[in-house]
Amino acid sequence: MSxxxxxxxxxxxxxxRNATTLPTMALSLLTVLMGWLVLxxxxxxxxxxxxxxxxxxxxISVLVQGLAIGGLGVASYVGALQSTSDRTAGLxxxxxxxSLWAVVTAVLVTVVAGLRMVYWPGSSVWIFSGIxxxxxxxxxLLGGVVGFLAVVLPREDLGATLPVSALLVPLGMFxxxxxxxxxxxxxxxxxxxxxxxxxxxxxxFFVTSLLGCWTxxxxxxxxxxxxxxxxAYYLIGVSVAATLGVLGMLVYxxxxxxxxxxxxxxxxxxxxxxxxxxxxxxxxxxxxxxLPFVFNQPGGLFVDVPGVWPAILGTIWLVIxxxxxxxxxxxxxxxxxxxxxxxxxxxxLVEVVTNGLWSTPSIVFGLFGMAFLMPRLSNxxxxxxxxxxxxxxxxxxxxxxxxxxxxISVPDEYRDASAALGVSRWKTVRxxxxxxxxxxxxxxxxxxxxRIAGETAPLLLVFGGQPYPSTKSPVSGGKGILxxxxxSLQPPFITNSALTERxxxxxxxxxxxxxxxxxxxxxxxxxSEFGWGTALVLLLVVMGFFAIGVASRLYFRRKLNYx
Amino acid sequence: xxxxxxxxxxxxSQRTTDDAGGAIGGSAGRTTTGESEERIEDHWRNYExxxxxxxxxxxxxVYYGEEQALQSVSMEIPEESVTALIGPSGCGKSTYLRCLNxxxxxxxxxxxxxxxQLEGEELYQDGVDLVELRRRIGMVFQSPNPFPKSIRxxxxxxxxxxxxxxxxxxxxLLGRDDxxxxxxxxxxxxxxxxxxxxxxxxxxxxxxxxSGGQQQRLCIARCLAVDxxxxxxxxxxxxxxxxxTAKIEDLIEELAEEYTVVxxxxxxxxxxxxxxxxxxxxxxxxxxxxxxxxxxFEDPESQRVEDYISGKFG
Ligand SMILES: Nc1ncnc2c1ncn2[C@@H]1O[C@H](COP(=O)(O)OP(=O)(O)OP(=O)(O)O)[C@@H](O)[C@H]1O
Ligand SMILES: [Mg+2]
Numbered sequence: 001m002s003x004x005x006x007x008x009x010x011x012x013x014x015x016x017r018n019a020t021t022l023p024t025m026a027l028s029l030l031t032v033l034m035g036w037l038v039l040x041x042x043x044x045x046x047x048x049x050x051x052x053x054x055x056x057x058x059x060i061s062v063l064v065q066g067l068a069i070g071g072l073g074v075a076s077y078v079g080a081l082q083s084t085s086d087r088t089a090g091l092x093x094x095x096x097x098x099s100l101w102a103v104v105t106a107v108l109v110t111v112v113a114g115l116r117m118v119y120w121p122g123s124s125v126w127i128f129s130g131i132x133x134x135x136x137x138x139x140x141l142l143g144g145v146v147g148f149l150a151v152v153l154p155r156e157d158l159g160a161t162l163p164v165s166a167l168l169v170p171l172g173m174f175x176x177x178x179x180x181x182x183x184x185x186x187x188x189x190x191x192x193x194x195x196x197x198x199x200x201x202x203x204x205f206f207v208t209s210l211l212g213c214w215t216x217x218x219x220x221x222x223x224x225x226x227x228x229x230x231x232a233y234y235l236i237g238v239s240v241a242a243t244l245g246v247l248g249m250l251v252y253x254x255x256x257x258x259x260x261x262x263x264x265x266x267x268x269x270x271x272x273x274x275x276x277x278x279x280x281x282x283x284x285x286x287x288x289x290x291l292p293f294v295f296n297q298p299g300g301l302f303v304d305v306p307g308v309w310p311a312i313l314g315t316i317w318l319v320i321x322x323x324x325x326x327x328x329x330x331x332x333x334x335x336x337x338x339x340x341x342x343x344x345x346x347x348x349l350v351e352v353v354t355n356g357l358w359s360t361p362s363i364v365f366g367l368f369g370m371a372f373l374m375p376r377l378s379n380x381x382x383x384x385x386x387x388x389x390x391x392x393x394x395x396x397x398x399x400x401x402x403x404x405x406x407x408i409s410v411p412d413e414y415r416d417a418s419a420a421l422g423v424s425r426w427k428t429v430r431x432x433x434x435x436x437x438x439x440x441x442x443x444x445x446x447x448x449x450x451r452i453a454g455e456t457a458p459l460l461l462v463f464g465g466q467p468y469p470s471t472k473s474p475v476s477g478g479k480g481i482l483x484x485x486x487x488s489l490q491p492p493f494i495t496n497s498a499l500t501e502r503x504x505x506x507x508x509x510x511x512x513x514x515x516x517x518x519x520x521x522x523x524x525x526x527x528s529e530f531g532w533g534t535a536l537v538l539l540l541v542v543m544g545f546f547a548i549g550v551a552s553r554l555y556f557r558r559k560l561n562y563x
Numbered sequence: 564x565x566x567x568x569x570x571x572x573x574x575x576s577q578r579t580t581d582d583a584g585g586a587i588g589g590s591a592g593r594t595t596t597g598e599s600e601e602r603i604e605d606h607w608r609n610y611e612x613x614x615x616x617x618x619x620x621x622x623x624x625v626y627y628g629e630e631q632a633l634q635s636v637s638m639e640i641p642e643e644s645v646t647a648l649i650g651p652s653g654c655g656k657s658t659y660l661r662c663l664n665x666x667x668x669x670x671x672x673x674x675x676x677x678x679x680q681l682e683g684e685e686l687y688q689d690g691v692d693l694v695e696l697r698r699r700i701g702m703v704f705q706s707p708n709p710f711p712k713s714i715r716x717x718x719x720x721x722x723x724x725x726x727x728x729x730x731x732x733x734x735x736l737l738g739r740d741d742x743x744x745x746x747x748x749x750x751x752x753x754x755x756x757x758x759x760x761x762x763x764x765x766x767x768x769x770x771x772x773x774s775g776g777q778q779q780r781l782c783i784a785r786c787l788a789v790d791x792x793x794x795x796x797x798x799x800x801x802x803x804x805x806x807x808t809a810k811i812e813d814l815i816e817e818l819a820e821e822y823t824v825v826x827x828x829x830x831x832x833x834x835x836x837x838x839x840x841x842x843x844x845x846x847x848x849x850x851x852x853x854x855x856x857x858x859x860f861e862d863p864e865s866q867r868v869e870d871y872i873s874g875k876f877g
Binding site: 413436 | 694
């Protein structure tokens, strides 16, 4: 093992460095992961592993990290550890560590000295207790500045390690010997909110271990440019993992809560069922399955398991209607603005207005629908068609903005080439520009559908009927929208009675269930069971739309690239 | 290692001699610049030919914003012939070419004064149908710009959009499916552009996956498919190897039997080989000399043109 070759010393030093940093990095990554899991209550904060409570294990881990970081930093500084240290650890590291110092100082100030509201606005009462708030803020800023300077001023191997060590080691020690234990609570004082130790501690361990991992990664490459590269790699990797983890957790949470509801009374007996197609009334082979929560009515005498079928249909029809309104109009306007109008004042104005419309709160669109559209369409009442239009108007700005961006980014060479072949502008747009812009356009539509499918506020004003319709309403599986078209020779020539009915949609249903305070059949589902089931179905419906969107984007991209 | 080193030194020494030559040339250049106040005489630019001009350009000025890119260019281009445009980079050859099918209209800052006539018909007047005009005067751009479509769709693009060829589901249902004509057209144009051998097995591949030189030939094929009267080519062989270049040169000579071809090139030998008449533009956007190719290359009347052609002046 210890044969010394010509590069023996260097290799030996590198081996020593790796022998210290790599296991410690593994330890800090493990701490980051476990801290995160405890924070989101996937692992109990009082669990015991290896005969020790998890918090004490965390504390030991942080302590070890802190000592290793500090030790390696000093070793590098005195020359015992070969490194390519820079003159300074850099502003970014300084700001990062400095802000942590500021937070720690603030916590210390509130815990040690106590901090109370100095002046209660309106009551003209001054309360003195502990030190005044401005002084506390000043102190924590001072702590931040000291931390920043401690990072930035010394050589990198000291600046990047010791200020970090100074955060990690005390945290580990106080968590080991007290007072930072799970029963401990953090009471800032200036607010009535109280943070329990079971939340504060995992968070603190998570953040400090992230910092530790980052610093160790730098040390493992001997500081300098390569060290920073490695450090950034870990920092970004862990952040991405944490973000994805939060998303995954959210989905898992909903699925976990809603699945029991969704599968109540479900059965699957293979093929052998029949599905009657709407409009044409053909029966086609289908599998013999039963998913009552999805396919049942929420109320009624003969419904054993209440379901959300009307709300699913309502959401699907709303999205389809909104797409029919917004997509052609939005793309058309985008084409007009990019291909037919010179860039200038007017296009800028339109841009500002559409951006404004996109950020307009949805309830405003709802009000517009109620005040303007409802009296003119649908016999004056709330109805499907008004809701579709309102959601379509909401979607329109986004489709316009994204289509415009996508069309603008199509290279001018294509247009020139087409023009030089004697092809008219409209044909060029249709056969060259639009196909090239299509993936971008669809991305915009996907984003928009995600928003409008979950929209509740405007539906309260223009759409919502009974939360739990018991009779088969047109939208809910009686005579459907497709069958309800009727034609006449008098204007308006086409009428559709189903479109002028009220209805329900998934997010609206969720809202009304909560306000109603009970589920349609409390003996089958409690309110929260029904609610989580609805949320899960909403998630699935939105994901279904996403899947369609992503698939069609893929199709257009394929067509563009001939993959 | 050592081999590479020697070649490097050789290169370096060559470069020094080049530099020396350049210095001599440069001094010669300077004398000419001293004389560059030479007045351009009208008869240098008057090219007498038998037959009708296909295109006649008169007093053409082009401005990009404030900057003038072409100065009062007049020139008549005979039909069924090859006209070469040569001149140093930035002297306005592309600009001139773009004036001939009004592609300059698409550049916002460009302003064109003067007159261009196609068979006696003024192009720069109100009411000219640009779509129809560009159908009759096709163009191959300096940088290849195929569409992000299959090779087959690229070639057949023009005729399909003009309605000369209809393929697809609807025409099939109506019983007017031109798939066969399309295949013939694609093959003929690709053969003419010397590309058929290389792409015949991958007509459905994306044209953007072709090499730069292949893309350029594809653009030539795409232009030929429209069957214009006049073909404008902006350095059609600049990205090609000698074999493909030779094929394109053959194609140009062949095209001249039926079409009027105007070619911009930086390659003097090429201009001398393929063209019937040559126009020399010099920096500042002036047409200095225009005449029969042999005469321009062997016995130019302008001193500056002579210097440019013999490589003393760029
Ligand atoms: N779109 C444009 N906007 C502004 N100026 C332009 C534009 N196109 C060309 N110019 C200017 O006009 C002059 C002539 O350009 P042009 O492209 O016609 O040169 P060229 O002779 O084709 O050169 P090259 O041999 O390098 O292709 C140049 O000075 C150029 O800077
Ligand atoms: Mg050019």
